[in-house]
Amino acid sequence: MKRGLFFWGAFILVAVIIVGGFFYLGRKPSLLDPLNAIPEVEADQSWLLLESPGDQLSLLEWPEDKNEVSTVEVFTKDILGLSSLSSKVALWVQLPYGDRWYGAFQMPKEEIDSLRALKTPERWRSRFPNCVVGETSEGAIKIKFSEDSEPVVGAVERGTLLLSKDAQGLSKMYEAIETPSKRMKVKWDVKPSLPAHLVVFDDGKLASKLGEKLGVDEDLGESLPLTFTLGWESSDDRGNIFWNINGLEDVFASNDVADRIEPISWEGEFFVPDPLVAAFAFNAKGLVADTMMEGFEEAASKAYSERKELLELLDGAIISMVGGKSRVALLSLPGILVQLPERGDKGVEAVNELWDSFWLDPRPIEGFAAGGAVAFPFTLIGAADERLVLLGAIDLNTLIKNKSVTEIIGYDKPSLGWLYVDFPKAAEALEDLQKIGSLSTKVGVTNTPDLEKIEQTISRLKQLGRLKMVFYDLKSGEARWEPSN
Structure with a gap:
């Protein structure tokens, strides 16, 4: 009986070892999480830490049209270029000059194998045509990404390329991998679910x-x-x-x-230029202090009889917009509009003073108790009632009345302010300015803007979409970009 138990016990043990061995040898080795290769750092220094999939780094791409670049810019361009080729990257850089840095880059197996063989991965050649992979005297991988680059030291570990400025940095990365207590401690306090x-x-x-x-x-x-x-x-x-x-x-x-700046609701009906190129809104309530007023007192006194009412209008919500059309003589330009809600009697008084200083007789605007608009020789608006002040250089016929500004940004909660830019429409506005500049050059006007630079700017803006940015409060917010209509 005992012999039978021993036989079956030994049989089961051998079977477990064989099955476990097949399982262990057959499974793929686990990939190294790049963040686990970043060492802990001293408290008394400034630094930057990035963790991201490679396909999320187009926002950080370094511009390639610079004639002269510094060592820091070369480093940034090389490392961001390598990061964009990675499936996942973790990068720590000491600020401001990158005296120390650590980078861990997950790479496809064939590229890891190429690096082990001290060869430049084929996929890298389009990004780094002059990249050279070699070996240090200590046996580590040495990579020089371009002719302008400083060589960096590296190693491969579980599907990840480890890079640092020198062998000491690489040693610290291995310490972090082997000892969790020596790793960088980080907590993502902005939407941890984001990639x-x-x-x-x-x-x-x-x-x-x-x-x-x-x-x-x-x-x-x-x-x-x-x-x-x-x-x-x-x-x-x-x-x-x-x-x-x-x-x-x-x-x-x-x-x-911080106590004087507070989020407000932007609900309400306003005037919006058509087309709308850009808009910016901010709650300046409590910010127009006496010290600010003193700085503008001399300039303000010349136009408004030493009174400060117009400056005091800034003490509250301010909505400024660019779009629509304005005219100066026969020239058509993008319009500018500023709206100041809930200014009460001060708004009415300030607008009346404004028109008195211009010696003009504006045409009244329906719904406003004071001021109005003129269309020639230039377009100008200055109107007010207790609920809203309108100021700007814009054709009244290019304004859409009673439109909610919260629809513009797609955010209806209280906020400190917001920004909207339609870049393709901004390109169209620049094209109008370009035509005026070209005409001015033909008739002999000097000191006109560089038309070639304007053309380059137009081309870049057309490739972008719309930007919508919301400032929740003094320290936080969000931005969204999307295709333009």
């Missing part, structure tokens, strides 16, 4: 400079680090990006700017 994330950490120097600009204590930044976090997702011609700046509210705390 791509970027964190920029400032140890206080940037906050200090910002504090000086705002007139607060010079040593403010020593205790107020900033963390700027981005999360995004893009595909072809559309995408979303979200941001958050931790610590920014503390920078503004000492002069109570």
